[in-house]
Amino acid sequence: xxxxxxxxxxxxxxxxxxxxxxxxxxxxxxxxxxxxxxxxxxxxxxxxxxxxxxxxxxxxxxxxxxxxxxxxxxxxxxxxxxxxxxxxxxxxxxxxxxxxxxxxxxxxxxxxxxxxxxxxxxxxxxxxxxxxxxxxxxxxxxxxxxxxxxxxxxxxxxxxxxxxxxxxxxxxxxxxxxxxxxxxxxxxxxxxxxxxxxxxxxxxxxxxxxxxxxxxxxxxxxxxxxxxxxxxxxxxxxxxxxxxxxxxxxxxxxxxxxxxxxxxxxxxxxxxxxxxxxxxxxxxxxxxxxxxxxxxxxxxxxxxxxxxxxxxxxxxxxxxxxxxxxxxxxxxxxxxxxxxxxxxxxxxxxxxxxxxxxxxxxxxxxxxxxxxxxxxxxxxxxxxxxxxxxxxxxxxxxxxxxxxxxxxxxxxxxxxxxxxxxxxxxxxxxxxxxxxxxxxxxxxxxxxxxxxxxxxxxxxxxxxxxxxxxxxxxxxxxxxxxxxxxxxxxxxxxxxxxxxxxx
Ligand code: GAL
Numbered sequence: 170x171x172x173x174x175x176x177x178x179x180x181x182x183x184x185x186x187x188x189x190x191x192x193x194x195x196x197x198x199x200x201x202x203x204x205x206x207x208x209x210x211x212x213x214x215x216x217x218x219x220x221x222x223x224x225x226x227x228x229x230x231x232x233x234x235x236x237x238x239x240x241x242x243x244x245x246x247x248x249x250x251x252x253x254x255x256x257x258x259x260x261x262x263x264x265x266x267x268x269x270x271x272x273x274x275x276x277x278x279x280x281x282x283x284x285x286x287x288x289x290x291x292x293x294x295x296x297x298x299x300x301x302x303x304x305x306x307x308x309x310x311x312x313x314x315x316x317x318x319x320x321x322x323x324x325x326x327x328x329x330x331x332x333x334x335x336x337x338x339x340x341x342x343x344x345x346x347x348x349x350x351x352x353x354x355x356x357x358x359x360x361x362x363x364x365x366x367x368x369x370x371x372x373x374x375x376x377x378x379x380x381x382x383x384x385x386x387x388x389x390x391x392x393x394x395x396x397x398x399x400x401x402x403x404x405x406x407x408x409x410x411x412x413x414x415x416x417x418x419x420x421x422x423x424x425x426x427x428x429x430x431x432x433x434x435x436x437x438x439x440x441x442x443x444x445x446x447x448x449x450x451x452x453x454x455x456x457x458x459x460x461x462x463x464x465x466x467x468x469x470x471x472x473x474x475x476x477x478x479x480x481x482x483x484x485x486x487x488x489x490x491x492x493x494x495x496x497x498x499x500x501x502x503x504x505x506x507x508x509x510x511x512x513x514x515x516x517x518x519x520x521x522x523x524x525x526x527x528x529x530x531x532x533x534x535x536x537x538x539x540x541x542x543x544x545x546x547x548x549x550x551x552x553x554x555x556x557x558x559x560x561x562x563x564x565x566x567x568x569x570x571x572x573x574x575x576x577x578x579x580x581x582x583x584x585x586x587x588x589x590x591x592x593x594x595x596x597x598x599x600x601x602x603x604x605x606x607x608x609x610x611x612x613x614x615x616x617x618x619x620x621x622x623x624x625x626x627x628x629x630x631x632x633x634x635x636x637x638x639x640x641x642x643x644x645x646x647x648x649x650x651x652x653x654x655x656x657x658x659x660x661x662x663x664x665x666x667x668x669x670x671x672x
Contacts, residue, residue, distance in 0.1 A: 178660060179531055179560065180531055180532055180534075180535035180560070180564075180644070180660075180663065181642075181644060181645055182535065182560070182563045182564065182567060182644045182645065183563065183567060183644065183645055183646040183647075184559065184562075184563050185215075185563070185566055185567055185568060185646065186309075187215040187216075187308075187309025187310075187312050187313060187566060188215070188216075188217065188218060188309055189216070189217055190215075190216055190217060190260060191216055191217075191258065191260040191261035191262075191263065192214050192215070192216035192220055192256040192257060192258050192260075192261060192262060192263040193214065193215045193216055193256075193263050193568060194212065194213065194214050194254060194256055194263045194264070194265040195213040195214065195215060195312065195313045195314045195568050195571065195572070196210070196211065196212045196213035196214075196254070196265070196267055196314060197213075197267075197277065197278040197314060197575050197577075198265065198266070198267055198268065198278070198575070198577045199267070199268045199270060199277035199278060199485065199577045200267060200268065200269050200270065200277060201270050201272065201274045201275045201276060201277040201427075201485075201486060202243040202269065202270070202271055202275070202427050203243065203271075203272070203273060203275070203422075203426075203427045204243055204244065204245050204246060204247055204271050204272070205242060205243060205244070205245045205425065206242065206243055206425055206426050206427040207241075207242055207243075207425075207426060207427070208231055208239055208240065208241055208242065208243050208269075208427075209238060209239070209240055209354050209357065209358075209359060209394075210238065210239040210240075210316075211236070211237060211238045211239075211311055211312070211314075211316065211357040211358070212224075212233065212237040212238065212239065212254055212256065212267070213237075213311065213312050213313060213314045214237055214256040214263065214312055215309060215312045215313060215568065216256065216258050216260065216261075216263070217258050217259065217260055218258070219258065220237060220256050220257065220258050221256070221257045221258070222235075222237040222254070222255070222256055222257075223254075223255045223257070224239070224252050224253065224254050224255075225252070225253040226250055226251050226252045226253050227239075227250070227252060228243075228244045228250050228269070228271075229244070230242045230243070230244065231243070231269075236357055237256065237357075238357035239252075239269075243269075243271050243427075244271055246271065247271050247272045247273075248271055248272075249268055249269070249270050249271070250268070250269040250271070251266055251267075251268060251269075252266065252267040252268075252269055253266055254266070254267055268577075273422070273448075274450075274485070274486035275427055275429050275450050275486065276429055276450035276451065276485075276486055276488065277485040277486055277577070277579070278485070278574075278575040278576075278577060278579065279451070279488045279545055279546055279547045279548065279574060279575065280316070280317050280395070280429065280431075280450070280451065280488075280547045280548075280549070281313075281314050281315040281316055281317070281547070281548045281549075281571070281574075281575070282305075282315050282316055282317025282318060282319060282358075282359070282361070282547075282548075282549050282550070283301055283305065283315070283317065283318055283319065283549055283550045283551065283554060284319040284321055284361070284397075284493050284549045284550075284551050285297065285298070285301075285319065285320055285321045285551070286321035286322065286493065286504050286505075286551060287458075287460070287493050287495065287498060287502045287503075287504050287505045287506075287551035287552070288498055288501065288502045288503060288504075288506075288551055288552050288553060289503060289504075290323075290502075290503030290504040291322065291323040291372060291503070292323075292503065293320055293321065293322075293323055293324055293341065294338075294340075294341030294342060295341065295342045295343065295344070295348075295349045298318055298320055298349050298353070298360075299349060299352050299353070300555065301318055301554055301555075302318045302352065302353045302356050302358050303356065304553075304554035304555040305318065305356070305358060305554055306356050306357075306358075307555075308554055308555075308557060308562060308566070309562075309566060310550075310554065310565060310566060311356070311357060311358060313565075313566050313568055313571055314571055314575060315358075315548075315550075315565075316358055316359050317358070317359050317360075317361050317394065317395055317549070318353055318358055318359070318360055318361065319360075319361030319362070319363070319395060319397060319549065320346075320349075320360070320361060320362050320363060321363045321397065322363050322370050322371060322372040322374060322399070323338075323372050323374060324337050324338060324341070324342060324346070324362065324363065324374075325337065325338060325370070325374035325375055326338050326339060328375060329375055329380070333380060333383050334383050334384075334387050335364075335375075335380070335383070335384050335387050335388075345391070346360075346362065346391040346392075346393070347390070347391045347392060350391050350392030350393060350394075351392060354392060359394035359395065360392065360393055360394055360395070361393070361394060361395035361396070361397060361429075361431075362388060362391075362393045362395070362396055362397070363396070363397045363398075363399065364376060364377040364384060364396060364397075364398055364399070364417075365377060365378075365398065365399040365400065365401055365402065365403070366378055366398055366399070366400055366403045366410070366413035366414060366417065366434075367400070367401060367402035367403040367413075368402060369401065369402045370399055370401060371399055371401035371402075376399075376401075376402065377398065377417060378403070378413060381416045381417045381419070381420035382420045382423065384417075384420070385417065385420035385421045385423065385424050385428070386420075386423075386424055388421075388424070388426075388428060389421075389424035389425060389426040389428065392426075393426070393428060394426070394427070394428060394429065395428060395429040395430075395431060396417070396421065396428055396429070396430055396431065397431040397433055398414060398417055398430060398431065398432060398433060399433045399434075400413075400433060400434035400435070403434075405437075405438075406438075407438035407439065407443070410434055410438045410440075411438075411443045411447060414430070414432055414434075414440075414443075414444065414447050414449060415447040415448075417430065418430050418447040418448030418449065419447075419448070421448065422448055429450045429451075430447075430448050430449045430450060431449070431450065431451045431452075431490065431547075432444045432449040432451065432452035432453065433452075433453045433490075434452070434453065435453050435455060435456045435457075436452070436453055436454040436455050436456075436475070436479075440452035440453070441454075441479050441482035441487075441489065442482075444487070445486070445487040449487075450486055450487065450488065451487075451488045451489075451490040451547050452488075452489065452490055453490045453491075453492060454472070454475055454476045454479055454489045454490060454491050455467075455471075455472045455475050455476070455491060455492065457492060457504070457505065458472055458491070458492035458493060458495065458505060459505045459506075459526050460495045460498050460499075460500050460502055460505045460506040460526040460527070460528045460529065461526050461527075461528075461529070462529055462530075462533040462536075462537070462662060467505075469495070469529065469533065469536070469537045469540070470610065472491045472492060473491060473540040473541075473544065473592075475491075476489050476491040476544050476546070476581075477544065477581075477582065477583070477584060477594075479581075480544075480580075480581040480582065480583050481581075482581075483544070483545050483579065483580065483581035484579045484580070485577070485579040486579075488545060488546065488547060489544060489545075489546065489581060490546060490547050491541060491544060491546050493549045493550070493551040494537065494538065494541060494548060494549060494550050494551060494565070495528070495529055495534070495537060495551065495552075496529075496534050496537065496538060496550060496552060496561050496564050496565055497550065497552030497553070497554075497556070497557050497558065497561035497565075498528055498551065498552045499528040499529075500526055500527040500528030501528070502526075502551070505526060505551075506526045506527075506528060530662065531560055532660050532661065532662045532663040532664075533662045534560075534561075534564055535564060535644075535663060535664055536608050536662055536663060536664040538564045538565070538570065539570070539606050539608065539644075539664035539665075539666045540592075540594075540606070540608065540664070541574070542570050542571070542573045542574035542604075542666070543573065543574075543581075543582035543594045543596050543604060543606050543666070544581050544582055545574060545576070545579060545580065545581045545582075545596070546574070548565075548571070548574055550565055567643070567644060567646070569641070569643040569644075569646055569668065570643050570644060570666060573596065573598070573604045573643060573666065573668065576596070576598045576599055576604075577599045578597060578598060578599035580596055580597045580598075581596065582594035582595060582596040582604070582606065583595060583596075585623060585624060586623070587607075587617070588617060590609070590610050590611040590615070591607060591608065591609060591610060591615075591617050592606070592607070592608040592610060593605070593606070593607050593617070593619060594606045594607075594608075595624050598668070600670070601670070601671065602668060602669055602670035602671070603624060603668075603669055604643070604666060604667065604668050604669075605619060605621075605624060605666075605667045605668075605669055606664055606665065606666045606667070607619060607657045607659065607664065607665045608659075608662075608663075608664040609659040609660070609661060609662060609663050609664070610662070611661060611662075612661035612662065613661050614658065614659065614660050614661060615658075615659065615661075616656050616657065616658045616659075617656070617657055617659070618654055618655070618656050618657075619654060619655055619656075619657060619667070620653070620654040621637075621638045621640075621652070621653050621654060621669060622653065622654075624669075637651045637652060637653050637672040638651065638652060638653065638669040638670060638671060638672055639651055639669070639670050639671075639672050640652045640655065640667050640668075640669050641667065641668045641669075642665070642666075642667060643666045643667065643668050644665070644666055649667070651672045655667075
């Protein structure tokens with residue numbers, strides 16, 4: 170039996186200040202864009218302001234603005250452009266090569282951003298979306314690589330316009346979606362929207378089925394950058410799902426924007442097998458996440474376990490999506506927290522509480538982000554960004570953990586053999602190193618030994634070397650030295666994330 174972790178011992182995570190110190194470039198190192206479409210891409214640099222940017226190798230039609238956002242139109246011809254990016258401030262300089270890949274594949278690294286659903290449910294509106302985009306900038310999250318601000322269900326007017334085109338709710342989006350997109354773009358961010366491959370969405374607003382070309386063209390005209398396409402009220406068959414998502418994928422590709430298609434049929438019809446071919450960049454692997462760490466089908470652990478089984482299907486432009494992050498919601502979500510409980514407990518269970526979603530503990534939230542980064546998952550915060558606690562931000566804004574998620578190789582973590590009650594995961598990195606995580610799945614504090622030779626022995630595309638490894642604690646942002654094994658002592662439900670390179 171392990172000792173219980175003292176409940177006041179917080180997760181050991183660095184508090185990274187995105188507005189201090191020498192420059193650091195956090196932008197995804199590979200960026201996909203369709204030929205001839207608008208590019209808005211923040212170079213995502215942290216450090217003391219002001220920061221100055223210089224980029225060599227920009228194709229004609231693209232420039233970098235004062236804030237470090239690449240703006241313009243992608244070349245008409247497919248091909249890769251190597252951008253040599255430098256950010257400078259009074260304390261130093263940072264350089265990196267960013268590959269701009271002009272072609273049909275988007276999301277060459279998993280999308281980072283925010284989605285309205287978990288906390289706000291149906292209460293979305295222009296003011297919330299603009300406020301969230303501004304908070305993404307003010308918190309420094311944009312400068313760490315977060316980009317998408319996604320409107321989920323319930324943005325719709327009661328019905329479409331007489332000509333069939335989609336209309337936003339005139340009360341909550343008084344000037345429609347276009348000015349919201351324009352403000353989001355002005356901030357160097359991207360706007361996502363939501364629809365459903367049937368006549369209705371899950372929230373009973375009108376869906377996109379039969380209107381794919383009208384909707385895609387309108388979204389493009391509004392300036393939308395991502396579409397989450399749901400599957401309520403649609404037929405069960407996988408062939409039909411593939412056809413319906415295929416129709417929307419085609420319609421999006423016929424527009425003059427790069428619009429990411431995010432497939433949301435909850436992993437019921439093996440979307441990892443067909444979604445990449447119809448233009449889907451991400452697909453949900455499970456039903457909705459709820460604000461709980463439990464093993465039940467909607468809990469963080471179960472969802473991570475299910476998603477790990479699909480590791481082989483992840484790669485650049487094609488990501489398993491284990492749903493949004495719950496960090497910062499603390500059980501308050503309309504859609505995934507305590508407020509949801511009463512609806513699910515109508516008769517015949519009257520009076521008996523089956524599920525209570527009180528939210529994650531700090532260590533559970535720490536494990537949640539660790540697992541999602543190891544899975545190369547989209548990282549979509551879903552809380553009130555402006556009300557983030559210091560720990561919420563430390564969990565979302567750790568540049569070394571984000572770099573594991575965003576690694577350009579695009580491999581998802583796989584499980585290594587581990588003692589009972591532990592997950593040891595390995596994720597190969599493009600530079601020949603690997604990320605290694607340990608998660609204590611039980612309640613009490615326990616210690617586990619990680620042997621780096623075991624990682625090599627297990628294959629997993631990690632380059633074998635005979636010797637030792639330099640090991641860095643990504644969460645603490647400090648070097649642990651040259652090691653061949655280490656003992657990790659973790660509180661109940663806690664995690665560690667290490668980045669290892671041949672010494
Ligand atoms: C669900 C979906 C959720 C959210 C909701 C909106 O089907 O999985 O993430 O989008 O619909 O009604």
